[in-house]
Amino acid sequence: MAAATNLDQVNPAATAAAPPVFISTATLQSLITHKSLIGHLESTLPPLSAAIHSPLRHAHQITPNSSFLLMPSWSTSPLLPYIGTKLVTHNSSNSALNLPGVHAIFVLFNSLTGQPLASMDATALTLYRTACVSALASSYLSREDAEILVMVGAGSLAPHLIKAHLAVRSKLKRVIVWNRTVEKARNLVDRLKEESGFEGVCFEADECLTAAVRMGDVISCATNSEVALVKGAELKAGAHLDLVGSFTPRMKECDDEAMRRGRVFVDNEMAAVEAGELVGALERGVVIVGGLVELIKRDIVGRRSEDEITVFKSVGSAIVDLLSAQMVYQSYVHTVSPSISIV
Structure with a gap:
């Protein structure tokens, strides 16, 4: 990705009298x-x-x-x-x-x-920064030719995740939304269809999560589920799995097979002790490759092949x-x- 913004610093002395x-x-x-x-x-x-x-x-x-x-x-x-x-x-x-x-x-x-x-x-x-962290990781981990984004969950974070992922992967042309309550998925799809800036992108709701996951090049999850929703056996070669929802050991959005099949990256080290997908992961055969900062600095390699499955787990940070x-x-x-x- 291109280098980012260049924000000037505010002069502390000049702002001393300015009210908050x-x-x-x-x-x-x-x-x-x-x-x-x-x-x-x-x-x-x-x-x-x-x-x-x-x-x-x-x-x-x-x-x-x-x-x-x-x-x-x-x-x-x-x-x-x-x-x-x-x-x-x-x-x-x-x-x-x-x-x-x-x-x-x-x-x-x-x-x-x-x-x-x-x-x-x-x-x-929080909605903006959470979605942008996921998309930033995706820019290093997902395939550049990814075409299908699957959004698991239709809550307040879902539209932000969709927009952020679209911002880093220009070839995404199909967005499939799944939610336990299918009406919420349909409502989100309708809202996105009415917004500008998504020319050439098809939005749809799907009642079958298994079918959607099997198609996904990028699968982004933002739920409070305590039961694994995404099964590793259903991930296709080259898929990138983005896990946002869980932040306690009881919560998990995918099963161990998904974590074992993929090369796993995290936003920060707290993910290993806060997220249900990763607590006790080493004992279950899951290996964490590294963190987001290491990815950006290229201290570690992100995606290594077109067929590799990658996983990014975020829990947020101050x-x-x-x-x-x-x-x-x-x-x-x-x-x-x-x-x-x-x-």
Whole structure:
């Protein structure tokens, strides 16, 4: 992929008197695209990830049905003078109120002065960064001539994953959506058909997951399943499997055979202890080849042949949150609030 964005740094002294800004969902969506964020992550993860510190996230149970999570991170690099924290609430009973179960906000500070710079909708931020991490990995792991994308799950992350994967694989011309509730898959397909920018791409819903998986060149999964949905025996030669949904040892979106057949890569080392597909993986004959940063730096080889099956498992990280928030904030300064001086 081409080198990514070149965002100027904000001068701490020049912004000392500027009040913190709030970046809404609509504004955030106007500032970045999946393609631009993929490029930004590709160019910033290798040089900056080692300078970003992100301790284990804090998780607090509020009630049996609700929890509160804090995900802090900070950079010691002068090229990334930020401290950030993502605050997340999870209420499993919200579906009865027709509300999302997860709400989040990201707060950004200047690490040189401690000044609060911005807060932004981290629900949208998380959707973008999660999808873009998957697509960035796919650009190294999937076949360049991939034509069929299978989307397993039709929740809020699904359209972002579809758009991000389309951004890195121009030959994808058929998108098949599967969901346990087929009506949700059909509704997503209808929405995508109405959007512009997908000329030449066919969207369809399929009630048979097995048939869809057998056709998929890229299979992206974003579910909360605790039962393996994708079976390794059904993956065709050359397929790339992208696993996004699981983040606890009880959750898993594919079986061990899928992990054993493929060369497995992860977004970060926490995947081995958080994701059900990988917990105890070594004992089950699954080998993790390496991480996303190593792929980008080409310290490890991605796809080695046209017939090889590849697997990418992500669980998310505060490092990517901070880099994504950096891009959103600096894009805001450039385009919305030019009165904030830029070096």
